Amino acid sequence: MWDKKRVAGSGLIHEYVLGLTSEEENEEMEMLLQKDLALQREVTALKQNLLHYAKTHTPLVPASAGAEIRRAKPKARYASLALLAIVASMLVFFYAVWTRQSSQLRSLRQELASCEENQDNSRAVAQLFSQIAPKGTLPVTLQGTQLAPGSRSVVFWNPTKKTAWLNPGGLPAPPPGHQYQVWADVDGEMIPLGLIQPDGGDLHQIQYVSQAASLNITIEPLGGSDHPTVSKLMASGII
Known part of the structure; x- marks a missing residue:
């Protein structure tokens, strides 16, 4: 049984939205979504972001291209539409990868800041210890x-x-x-x-x-x- 800790930061949410998860993973994710409203909102927001990104970055098709596609033979027409679908899918995929990497980068920065803070605390403790530890104390x-x-x-x-x-x-x-x-x-x-x-x-x-x-x-x-x-x-x- 999955829990939110396993899903968070693992990339499973992005893979689920992109349809890259297995049938078993889909069932686990859907069971988790039924119990977790915050996770539902996250999935919904991610889907909306992906759609917005795809719409924004998909190449604009000139108005004249519509007539050309309609005049084209069915085989050529389907090939053109398939090409557009592939381009849109690639944009969505690369956006998901970029989002995951950005999240991982933020996490690494937070870990680095925490390590630096712990290092500063260790120095301070060592300095104080040097004051109270000498012989004669x-x-x-x-x-x-x-x-x-x-x-x-x-x-x-x-x-x-x-x-x-x-x-x-x-x-x-x-x-x-x-x-x-x-x-x-x-x-x-x-x-x-x-x-x-x-x-x-x-x-x-x-x-x-x-x-x-x-x-x-x-x-x-x-x-x-x-x-x-x-x-x-x-x-x-x-x-």
Whole structure:
């Protein structure tokens, strides 16, 4: 039993419209057409396009040729009409081939664009991995508080390179007009390390500070705060 996935992009629709499919293929196609209105519309549109193409590109016959054909002997008349039919059929066939090749070309272009996008993503991931993977990187887990139970964030803390990257993990989306802000506890004072941008992806580079005892995440108004809102502490972890 055929399905739409098998038919789409295989050229079977064009072959069916041109009458190039076998009797068994015709039965399968007709059963599928009875169930799929979108496919019916596609077949109808293709037939109309083929007829329009044939009418547009079939050589015009001069008005005088009609009289000549009528005056011609029956055998010659039939030969002329057969020649016109062959020309029209060839035009329809070449149009179908061109349509299929155009569709395949579009598909190849889409696949190429997808490959290029995946390649760009792979480069970006590799670049980020090179930042968090060096020796000396300490993964610091920030467990969710009662305001975000079950959530867990990770900071990749590197005292050697003095770099820090945050993966916010499963933190819930902040309320409208607010965003997350990261803090370091240094000798009892909360030092702001950076803001988490809503569309910043899975990794956010934050500031590194020495002598930090813990890392914390709070919800603050957009643009951040000078001091953390302790009542909105979402996650915390000891270094």
